Amino acid sequence: MTRAELDKRPADVATMFDSIADRYDLANDVLSLWQDRLWRRATVRAVEAYSGELVLDLAAGTGTSSESFTGKGARVIACDFSQGMLRVGAERLGGASRRGVTFVAGDALALPFNDETFDAVTVSFGLRNVYDLDQALRELRRVTKVGGRLVICEFNHIPFRPLDKIYTTYLMAALPHVARVITSDSSAYEYLSESIMAWPDQQALAARIQEAGWDRVAWRNLTFGVVALHRGFRTK
Numbered sequence: 001m002t003r004a005e006l007d008k009r010p011a012d013v014a015t016m017f018d019s020i021a022d023r024y025d026l027a028n029d030v031l032s033l034w035q036d037r038l039w040r041r042a043t044v045r046a047v048e049a050y051s052g053e054l055v056l057d058l059a060a061g062t063g064t065s066s067e068s069f070t071g072k073g074a075r076v077i078a079c080d081f082s083q084g085m086l087r088v089g090a091e092r093l094g095g096a097s098r099r100g101v102t103f104v105a106g107d108a109l110a111l112p113f114n115d116e117t118f119d120a121v122t123v124s125f126g127l128r129n130v131y132d133l134d135q136a137l138r139e140l141r142r143v144t145k146v147g148g149r150l151v152i153c154e155f156n157h158i159p160f161r162p163l164d165k166i167y168t169t170y171l172m173a174a175l176p177h178v179a180r181v182i183t184s185d186s187s188a189y190e191y192l193s194e195s196i197m198a199w200p201d202q203q204a205l206a207a208r209i210q211e212a213g214w215d216r217v218a219w220r221n222l223t224f225g226v227v228a229l230h231r232g233f234r235t236k
């Protein structure tokens, strides 16, 4: 199976996700010990999308989180560049546009949307895989209405060193082996571990979000910092 490397060449990333699409959601649940469901609920609360609003769920994959944003009547565009992930998502929903969610193929680095289209933009476990983080953050801002908001849910780093050491050991030693049992292949999950380790910490990510033009940037840790929720606003 193709796995991506830390240079995150878009073709490799898309091919890797195509190849794990069928077992992606099951693997997430098991590898995170079902914590992913809590993280997704926290993301939905942070996005707080209301009736009449349009939300972009970028790097939406199979749309695992997308439908949850429609709870109060918002409509969601679930955008991703892996045809395999989009296919699994559309099959699960029973169509490419169902229950308030529309799947759209698109690249985070050149989003196929007009300026100021969305009330809220959100990315769960996606930005870490994007070839050019800063360009993706600028694109997200471009398509957000003035007054709109950004919520990023991403694996991060545990500030408390002893706990971080245990977590890092799990990432590098155990996670790929568990993944092999679920998906019959561990290489995509070796990439997952390596990409988490190489990802900027909470403060550094907040600085990058700010540099991309977002205001009032803040974050909070979930599960001791295994995941962090970053938020920002487009104020001009």
Ligand SMILES: C[S@@+](CC[C@H](N)C(=O)[O-])C[C@H]1O[C@@H](n2cnc3c(N)ncnc32)[C@H](O)[C@@H]1O
Pocket: 010, 013, 014, 017, 058, 059, 060, 061, 062, 063, 064, 065, 079, 080, 081, 082, 085, 106, 107, 108, 109, 123, 124, 125, 126, 127, 129, 130, 131
């Ligand atoms: C780990 S999955 C996350 C899927 C989903 N958001 C979730 O919470 O489960 C990462 C997704 O990012 C997508 N991705 C990576 N780079 C992308 C890009 N440049 N444009 C669009 N999607 C991208 C991949 O195709 C993959 O579906």
